[in-house]
Amino acid sequence: MPSYQAPLRDIAFVAHELLDLGSHYQQLAGCEALDPATFDAIVEEGAKFAAEQLAPLNAIGDQHGCRWQDGRVSTPPGFAAAFRQFAANGWLGLDKDPQYGGQGLPPSLGFVIHELLCSANHAFSQFPNLTGGATSTISEHADEALRQRFLPALIEGRWSGTMCLTEPHCGSDLGLLRTRAEPQADGSYRISGSKMFISAGEHDLTENIVHLVLARIDGAPAGVKGISLFVVPKIRVEADGSLGAANGVSCGSIEEKMGLHGNPTCVLNFDDACGYLLGEAHRGLNAMFTFINESRLAVAQQAQAHAETAFQGALAYARERLQMRATPRLRPELPADPIIGHADVRRMLLTQKAYAEGGRMLTYACAQQVDRLHHAVTPAARAAAARRLALLTPIAKGILSEAGNEAAQLGIQVFGGHGFIREWGMEQIARDVRITSIYEGTNTIQGLDLLTRKVFADGGEALAELLAEIEDFTRTAAAPAELVRPLLEQVNAWREVSAWLHERSGSDANLVGASAFDYLMLAGYTLLGYLWLRAACQAEQALANGSGEADFYQGKRETARFYLQRLLPRAALHRTLIESGSANLMSIADSAFAR
């Protein structure tokens, strides 16, 4: 079983050297006091909690799983106590509004902590993650009375939160949603319907659970424009925030899953449950997107966090396992060399390292935009952050969930036969990470979102800004031409293929769908390439300045080279596939698939 070690040195590299978060915080309203030393101290505390309290529960959660009995769900041994400790330490309020008990620190700090939680125990991390998402959504869209009623207990961790979208007949297509909301004289609603795939929908961690539920008010328009969002507590909450009677919410069952056994995936039945409208009627999907977007970035982090643990596990094994001779020989005194000496094992380890560290750069860069979205001083700066974040979110979710899966599979592969065996922990990573390319919108959905709503919808403005930034950096980058050239070519390809798609999609209704996944990957590989080039320049400079950490910076520089020469070329393949058009997908008759 691999023992998780928080990658504090690399976190510091990304936070301080690459993104200079210290200066960044100086420019944010209410965040000026967070200096790098305090930042590091908080991260170290989080790392300690993750490694000492959560990582030991990870395999237990997988093996024991959650149990459903008569509508009640028990979580694996240790989870409830760990959650109480987590809440008591104040982690749930880290970046939440001080008015309701939060500490008002910038969201990016919360992202760093979230990575640590996900690496240590993805299943556990879902409890605080969903609670945080519910908190944000209520903060942003509820009136003051609802905020007073629900936020303090969520931030304290006495209650947890969920996100209720999916119904048996509707996942990606929320327009088909059927759950009903019947207005009551007192301004509340009676919610009735059945939701499924509700993570942390029922459990024994908190005294109450606050469900954010999409439903249709009687008489609402059909489709997504008739959906409203409601706060529906498991146990009724009085106006003063105290607990009342049980509400009409019950957990019908939990799913048997491939992984993530430590977190219950619930069927929830709402039967005339009392709920409160959150935001405007019929604008519920809009409000829910606060939750959805936050969750999509959280999923990107979950996948990145799995890439990190898969890398840690595989690296440790590759240093220990002796098989065959390497060139040069590493341990001539032993009967064989550690497999880290073999080129193909290095290919796998470097892929994992490039994803784990590249994914960290990408998610923290997103987090920096989240900071600006909430704390930038000018409306223009907040709008710019919103635009960039909207563009980056599907890309980060798409590429990192694919990368996390690949890194996990490589973790198994480096271990050879032992990778297939439970006790080594690698196969659990592969099972747990699998859901990241599915939930919070499959990668098909992410690709469609990216192309239609993030690239085409604004006339390509947000994309043009990003590509200009990359080109500006790349043209003046203090890096060897062999690294700069492929990135510049790829940026150009991204621009060209976007225009090509925009031009043709009007006359080919299936072209966007046919290209969505490949476009998402092209964007993701290119974006990671940009970040790796920045990392390489940073490393080069540190080495030139005579850094005492030559190993760290050489590793960074060589991983950048690996990325740009061996992973970035995949972007060109995705362009080829996009340009192959939609006919090779659409020309086969539905009836001709089967035999």
Added chain:
Amino acid sequence: MPSYQAPLRDIAFVAHELLDLGSHYQQLAGCEALDPATFDAIVEEGAKFAAEQLAPLNAIGDQHGCRWQDGRVSTPPGFAAAFRQFAANGWLGLDKDPQYGGQGLPPSLGFVIHELLCSANHAFSQFPNLTGGATSTISEHADEALRQRFLPALIEGRWSGTMCLTEPHCGSDLGLLRTRAEPQADGSYRISGSKMFISAGEHDLTENIVHLVLARIDGAPAGVKGISLFVVPKIRVEADGSLGAANGVSCGSIEEKMGLHGNPTCVLNFDDACGYLLGEAHRGLNAMFTFINESRLAVAQQAQAHAETAFQGALAYARERLQMRATPRLRPELPADPIIGHADVRRMLLTQKAYAEGGRMLTYACAQQVDRLHHAVTPAARAAAARRLALLTPIAKGILSEAGNEAAQLGIQVFGGHGFIREWGMEQIARDVRITSIYEGTNTIQGLDLLTRKVFADGGEALAELLAEIEDFTRTAAAPAELVRPLLEQVNAWREVSAWLHERSGSDANLVGASAFDYLMLAGYTLLGYLWLRAACQAEQALANGSGEADFYQGKRETARFYLQRLLPRAALHRTLIESGSANLMSIADSAFAR
């Protein structure tokens, strides 16, 4: 849970239309009597057994698993009875020597049956598969006395077989093997040592188990040239084939695995166990390669068989699941269209279909060479088959295990959230197929084998023959230029990159290792491209002849187009990666991986 339907129409397409096995059998000694109608009748019987007897045990095997207690292993409910029925039906002797109870049918027929078993129940299929491998190895390398002693009961299915290579400290690197063999006065040996990862090493299906064990005779040379092969029964076997006392073989434990729970993976301890030398002393690895090569092709089939079931499951779901509108609308009367209408879902389904059917073409084409290896009339024809088969085996194992994994992951993806849920069966496929890129030599090992022993070792002769065959076909193929051109380009690329590697590998000791995996994939994608072009031509001809099965042949032709336009381009990416050289893998210091 998907219900498995044997793809009899496609099997007939590959067997009769593509490979013309009927004429092929006419040219093999002792196989002339097998006409297409008899072939089909036997396949149908096998399909019935697989679908009716084995498929229903697949999920049971996964959920129940095998149990170890006090050295005894019990298999999942139903496995023992199914094996007895399987044996009673004579399936184990299908292509085995009539002199020992077999039916002497050509091996290719056995391959077709094996695909059906693997699709229905991979875990179960390992019992007959290993028994068959042990039978072949004893047939080929043992003296007549040993054959008489062991073959009849193996062919009857009263005993089963295993393959004992791996030890705790040696998997890929068999030179490190330590198990000892001490010669006895009666010509037998005392075997002592510990083996691990022994599939079907202990179970309750048969009255005896025949272990083929690699061990070192006292005083043998170090490394792989001092390894011998032994027949070591679990229960001693008298000269007349009757059972004697227990032998010194015990099962110390079984592994908890990611998948394949229905087949026990055993630690076997040999403690002065009585064994018999199989073949020449110190030439054991050579003899074991009969077993290993047969197993590598079996693994290729397991993976292909999983691609088939993942495709069947995803296709059925994609026809049923209604989400969003497709262009054109498929079911305007319903609130949404079946997701098979969406381009990105079609991309996933076509990938699965291309792998399942392409893999079938590749494995049966290998099987045809196995037929020739054993039954061709002239020594020259047998030698040509051996040469071709040696080249194809690592390619088939490598590309199909990767393809099987990808198809399984796509199966989950098409199902969305349901793919992650156990009851739908897709996640079991992904867990079961995972081992195929690891066991019987990881794909790193396959790539090294391909480059060094199959391409470089004979001066490129076997490869040149294959490429010439592909080019000959392609130049005259009655297919559109848009399909022919990419394949011809890729064949040329394969030749060029082989020469490039051969030229440079002398001066760069790590280049072969750095290229092994990518070269394996380049070869695999190109080979599948050749087979898909052949299929396209066959389909085009059938359509031109006015076939009444327009759907079948259109599906075939369009899947070929999909393959050549959307999967074959990956080969070019692998060339780019090969040509990026070894420096981007080797330049990072070992110490610079960690942080």
